[in-house]
Amino acid sequence: MPRPKQCRRVGLSPDSTYFKPAGIPTRSLQEIVLPIDGLEAMRLVDIEGLYQDQAAKRMGVSRRTFGRIIDSARTTVTRALVEGMALRIEGGAVEIIEERTFVCSDCQHIWKLPFGTGRPKACPRCQSTAFRRDDTV
Template structure:
């Protein structure tokens, strides 16, 4: 095996099939990192829990909702909710057993206010050059090309790194 095959095996695999949809998340966490006491910073490893995984823990474990009801609130299928929750539980267990810190960040989320209304800023954004144009209802932003650079647009606040 040469160098090329080694670098290919380290790349993040391309996920075939349907794209990951946004998950509705209510609010932001008050704290974003939890560190165990008695572990030196040089030996401390991080476990990253995404915001959608935290939301699944909140709905299922804190509020005690059934998976079907919680999945409806997050706007995902019950099976997807179960996978998100299972991933979150495994990460928390790993951090607790191994003495790792837990950091909360990222995820494919759509912010939602506590009253159940999605946060709809009404702006389409180009992630490449930052150009913003008004969103027109009925036309998905992803079908539009940026007027400046020609790349696809995304809806601000929906599964993007632009806030």
């Protein structure tokens, strides 16, 4: 019996979920699906600059599972670009984190903000700009 899929914590909800080559009608395109956990894996490593073991922790999966998720996501995106396929972002065993958590490096204040509200300008307690995003706290 297959083990139930473990939910991966994901700190993003993508604004665009469908990408396709310009000027080609959708009906003549082949479509490939990028799961949301795959996009999150690439975001954590390629944009936030985390090491894979840190990113795995952030998503609540093992290092080995994370490696599989990100390898598969990169292959999917590369195939879409190289083979001119439409890319749909959806699905995956994910639990979307509704809020982002920030930690102030100066006063250690922790606060949460919903997605889509932009990056805060300063710590609401001490006005320091030395704070970081950390969804693990």
